[in-house]
Amino acid sequence: MKPKISRTMIIFVTVIAASMLSSLANADSALMRDGFKRPTDIPFPEENGYTDAKAVLGKMLFFDPRLSRENNITCASCHNPSFAWEDAQTTSVGTPMSRLGRHTPTVLNLAWGELFFWDGRSESLEEQALGPIQAGGEMAQDLDLLIAELKAVSGYVDMFEAAFPREGITAENIGKAIATYERTIVSAKAPFDHWIEGDENAINAAAKRGFELFNTKAKCASCHDGWNFTDWSFHDIGLGDADEGRYEVLDIDVLKHSFKTPGLRNINERAPYMHNGSLATLEEVVEHYDSGFVKRASLSSEMQELNLTKGEKHDLVAFIKTLSSNDPQVSLPKLPN
Template identity: 40%
Template structure:
């Protein structure tokens, strides 16, 4: 499909009624007690954490969330858990271009990592969930993902499990509720963090933290490759949405944020992911089209795929072969620690 045809198709879509705005969520930074529970590694800034005012972090809630996160009983046929697509053994992704849900049904987008979602408000590639709590509710009743016919069905199922009733009563003072499930899972996910990478140690002036090639790569990252136009700050993301040209190769593209806002300015935009642990969380892009970091670098070097809505930040880079190699080796310096301690429970409530 040529750009003129795509643009005409999009203009028709833009006339459609926009989606209802998501409810606002009030966020705050963690208390001293919550900071102790989070135990953030070097390089992370607690002042930028996004914790809903109505969902304080407690030790008991973290553990309840961990149980729910790994429990396949939240799916229709007891085969899919949150951890199926966001697997701690795979950097809290699933290592697939797009995720496979219940009955091996195939989704339309790659599973983004859970790592450092503590510092993020809007969730999903298209930002349709305003918080981790709202995000946690979605996959349960998605017919491709966990397949439950309704939230009531999963809540009744969990309420039939005495161990969960007891834990919910202890944490929330209630029986199992949908809000409680979402709050517990989100609380656990906020503890999935990564810091103390070689890059963090270099930033902290620790001698020998990164190699000479990685130092050269960092300079390219900041300057010629223009990566910090979007991958900025300590979490290496601006938490904004951009059209970088992925999927505009001659067929109908995924329209991304536009499908949620119906605003032309949002056409083909997707959320900037963190680059922390990027070497451990492939494949890359919202559709998982690139298996390697080198493929990603080559994509940006050629200026993405042209389209009428391409962000102005996306330009040809003209990197040399050596610069590409140095940039790639620098990206490996962003692999940190913290999330590796989050493992599945040995047993579940009965």
């Protein structure tokens, strides 16, 4: 009798302890999940509030090759909605057919952004938009010539007047219209969001273990946090190329080789990865963080060898893939003439 009773008790105590631990773990996991809830509204700045007229015009400009010198490249040539607003190239090709120094980043979810470009050299989407139009390697266009060209298109004259009454076609308004359209480019709900909202079946067990790892042992969330999985800050994660990133903008030693943390939404449609497009798959990205990075003075202190097991690496990738949404088809605008 005696051993039997104590065995029952042991089982009883173990069950209680396990259920306490698991409710603790659930509370932890609920806390972790809270930080990743989607916002309900898109923020628009006061100086450039949302109107339908601006967004419609901005979309036309985004898809109009006449913005480039040779009328052959649009913003969407590189920020292509078919590849989650990137171009599937290691580094993109501009005007003339020349390789750019960096990989095209997505324009998804930039309404929440603070600084733009991989090195943060632009402070607003309005200012940013005029950069690639003029950049030698991108659209190579002269702004005055562009304004004259657009003024000759009566459809544009009317649309600018509607969007910017009594101001019409100016460089500033081109920037404002494009920025307004860009802010409307938001990734839709992914399986991960349905899970966050309480649908336990929205993602599988491997992905749930991956989420836990992402927040704990793998340390990813120390930089990729919040619903868009970025702290919008700059870090050196030890990619081996010579590009100095944010250091070229601010000239502060600790910023050598630092680049903006990209959001991770729709990431499996956005290969290859990193500012130099040097990693081809998510598996390679995980290997990089596990032990593949270059150790140097500017390396982020969050970058330490992770010693992940094969199973853990698999779970991390399974989790990251749940961040991809089935976004609505983007229709091409009919352009004015």
